[in-house]
Amino acid sequence: MSLDDLTDDVEETYEDVDEQLDIDLDEGTRRELTMLLTALDAEDAEDVLEEAVSLLFQSTVESGKLDFHLRSAYDVTYDEYLSGMTYEEMTGGAQFPQAQQKDERRYQF
Structure with missing residues (x-):
């Protein structure tokens, strides 16, 4: 040829x-x-x-670009989407919310 x-x-x-x-x-x-x-x-x-x-999708996932755009627009990552729950829900953070501490003296000298 x-x-x-x-x-x-x-x-x-x-x-x-x-x-x-x-x-x-x-x-x-x-x-x-x-x-x-x-x-x-x-x-x-x-x-x-x-x-x-398929190659574009794979490279977008591997480079973190997909997570960046998903986090920016939807406040979730691709892994969270696949699992159907957020990292906070996965780790149990949503079950035991921390009480807001109001420390008004924190920034006083």
Whole structure:
């Protein structure tokens, strides 16, 4: 195989992408998907997209980005979501709330 063969295969695959998918892709995503399909000799663009979503999800979880966004928006982490309870509930902190101590002298000199 040569560079010309690769160019021909990429151009052919590029034309087929629209027929295989029910979604519109921007130009950059379409080119990247085309290269992946050609290089991996993949038959179905949907399979590659499913794998891409899985890899994005995995890297987002492993990097902590998912927890960051979940904590920011919902005040929970992914682990809490999966378990169905917060860390406080898991450790029993919600069962034994600490009484609020009012120490008005705390900051007095």
